[in-house]
Amino acid sequence: xxxxxxxxxxxxxxxxxxxxxxxxxxxxxxxxxxxxxxxxxxxxxxxxxxxxxxxxxxxxxxxxxxxxxxxxxxxxxxxxxxxxxxxxxxxxxxxxxxxxxxxxxxxxxxxxxxxxxxxxxxxxxxxxxxxxxxxxxxxxxxxxxxxxxxxxxxxx
Amino acid sequence: xxxxxxxxxxxxxxxxxxxxxxxxxxxxxxxxxxxxxxxxxxxxxxxxxxxxxxxxxxxxxxxxxxxxxxxxxxxxxxxxxxxxxxxxxxxxxxxxxxxxxxxxxxxxxxxxxxxxxxxxxxxxxxxxxxxxxxxxxxxxxxxxxxxxxxxxxxxxxxxxxxxxx
Numbered sequence: 001x002x003x004x005x006x007x008x009x010x011x012x013x014x015x016x017x018x019x020x021x022x023x024x025x026x027x028x029x030x031x032x033x034x035x036x037x038x039x040x041x042x043x044x045x046x047x048x049x050x051x052x053x054x055x056x057x058x059x060x061x062x063x064x065x066x067x068x069x070x071x072x073x074x075x076x077x078x079x080x081x082x083x084x085x086x087x088x089x090x091x092x093x094x095x096x097x098x099x100x101x102x103x104x105x106x107x108x109x110x111x112x113x114x115x116x117x118x119x120x121x122x123x124x125x126x127x128x129x130x131x132x133x134x135x136x137x138x139x140x141x142x143x144x145x146x147x148x149x150x151x152x153x154x155x156x
Numbered sequence: 157x158x159x160x161x162x163x164x165x166x167x168x169x170x171x172x173x174x175x176x177x178x179x180x181x182x183x184x185x186x187x188x189x190x191x192x193x194x195x196x197x198x199x200x201x202x203x204x205x206x207x208x209x210x211x212x213x214x215x216x217x218x219x220x221x222x223x224x225x226x227x228x229x230x231x232x233x234x235x236x237x238x239x240x241x242x243x244x245x246x247x248x249x250x251x252x253x254x255x256x257x258x259x260x261x262x263x264x265x266x267x268x269x270x271x272x273x274x275x276x277x278x279x280x281x282x283x284x285x286x287x288x289x290x291x292x293x294x295x296x297x298x299x300x301x302x303x304x305x306x307x308x309x310x311x312x313x314x315x316x317x318x319x320x321x
Contacts, residue, residue, distance in 0.1 A: 004226065004227075004230065007226065008223055008226075011219055011222050011223065012219060015215055015218065015219050015222070016210055016215055019210055019215070019218075020210070023210075024203065029210075029214075033214070033218050036218060036222070037218065037221055037222050037225060040222045040226070041222065041225050041226060041229065044226050044229070045229065103199065103202075115199070115203070116203070118167050119167055119199070119200050119203050119204070120203055120204070122167065122171065125164060140164060143164065144160070144163065144164075147163065147166075147192055147195060147196060147199075150195045150196070150198075150199050151191065151192060151195045154195050154198065
């Protein structure tokens, strides 16, 4: 069992990164925060199952993605309006921001997960397949579909 | 190298264009891949820039909630262990009390048949020492003298000698 103090430090360090991964799949601040809570509590509870063949962050990130995906699959009617609350258009041009809000909601949960893991977490196709517990070909198909959808949105 | 393979490597090409120079050349020359790469770049930049969206106060609050949930989980675990131990102790104590109250030990001795007890020679001799007359009466009337024949004979012999002298 990990010491509570060490785990608190880990939470402090990686909370925001896990949140950013989660919100891109869940698309809703409140739900994302709930999922992040569940993720860290699950990680603490199942810490003895962590074999150490990857970093602790990778392991927790995997839990976060599965928690978020389970949440999205359970609650099909979730909305994406929460991005509006915390948008900071200082770094991104307004045009990009609006695109940003739109494209994520157009993707299916699996496509979103694939894109987030590929772009945000810099994972390879094989690693994404492992995290999502699916085949590499499924990941490739989801990735191509996501890019095609983006192209359509940009052209509109 | 086909378009599909190159498109799959867009994240890597974007991160390390020098390492993936062959793929980069393909992207520049292929019209379809170029348009897809532009879309991908836009998508990538927007996804990276989404990181500033959580206010610090929200993050801190959520961390506090996580810590308190873990604390509660720990407390619940500790309580579960304590409850289990307490339950075992209480059950043991109740069993002991009930056993004593039912008087099962007494019951065993009450139902024990005297004839089932195999007397040792010492026990018999101790009983003889109590009172010779009583012992003789007992031995004469007792059915359980099979294993005491020799002792009885000795005692009769002693008594005869005593009376004779």
